[in-house]
Amino acid sequence: MILIVGLGNPGIKYQNNRHNVGHMFVDFIVPLLHCSIVKKEKLFITMKQSNNETIVLAKPLTFMNNSGITISKLIRNLKLEIRNLVIIHDDLDIPLGKFHIQFGVGPQLHNGLESIEQHLKTKDFWRVRIGVDNRLPKNNYLEDGRPQDNRSPWIEGEKYSLQNFSLDEKTLLETKIFPKIFAQMKLNFKML
Numbered sequence: 001m002i003l004i005v006g007l008g009n010p011g012i013k014y015q016n017n018r019h020n021v022g023h024m025f026v027d028f029i030v031p032l033l034h035c036s037i038v039k040k041e042k043l044f045i046t047m048k049q050s051n052n053e054t055i056v057l058a059k060p061l062t063f064m065n066n067s068g069i070t071i072s073k074l075i076r077n078l079k080l081e082i083r084n085l086v087i088i089h090d091d092l093d094i095p096l097g098k099f100h101i102q103f104g105v106g107p108q109l110h111n112g113l114e115s116i117e118q119h120l121k122t123k124d125f126w127r128v129r130i131g132v133d134n135r136l137p138k139n140n141y142l143e144d145g146r147p148q149d150n151r152s153p154w155i156e157g158e159k160y161s162l163q164n165f166s167l168d169e170k171t172l173l174e175t176k177i178f179p180k181i182f183a184q185m186k187l188n189f190k191m192l
Helices: 018-032 064-078 111-120 167-189
Strands: 002-006 038-040 043-050 053-060 085-095 099-103 126-133
Touching (some): 002 018, 018 053, 018 167, 043 064, 053 064, 064 111, 085 111
Parallel strands (some): 002 053
Antiparallel strands (some): 038 043, 099 126
16 A cells, blocks of 8 residues: 655645645646545545555645644554655755655655654655745845846745745646656556
């Protein structure tokens, strides 16, 4: 069994935020796996059989900083080995358009991941780190204060992660990045 969890915050207000790219990715792969997602308690969840493996997709409905509560409960209920957990999340250490699939390695700071690590008492699980940073570097402005290109101006990470993706950024994710991530996950996990 493999559990794929997309991190994000609940509610329409947050659905297009950079911080919700994990939820967005789960929404993207649900139709590709020919399944539907249903609401149960504090999460949206679906199960799918593929190549004699059970794939569980989940989107916690707790706020990001409390993700560990829901995920640890789900792991106990599923009797899942933690090494079969895959967390999909935003990463400000990686530029928009890039991603990393890594075991036990995460960003410098991510409160949702910290919550998960605290509740599971380990960092030994898979992470799909989706780059969401499209800010202009702090020193990349013209003399009159205007940015040198069309990227977002420099904003502190906590505020920036709660901003919505632009239409162009969302299109890039849905047409280029998410398909690449899904293809790589199929290779890495050989069960999708």
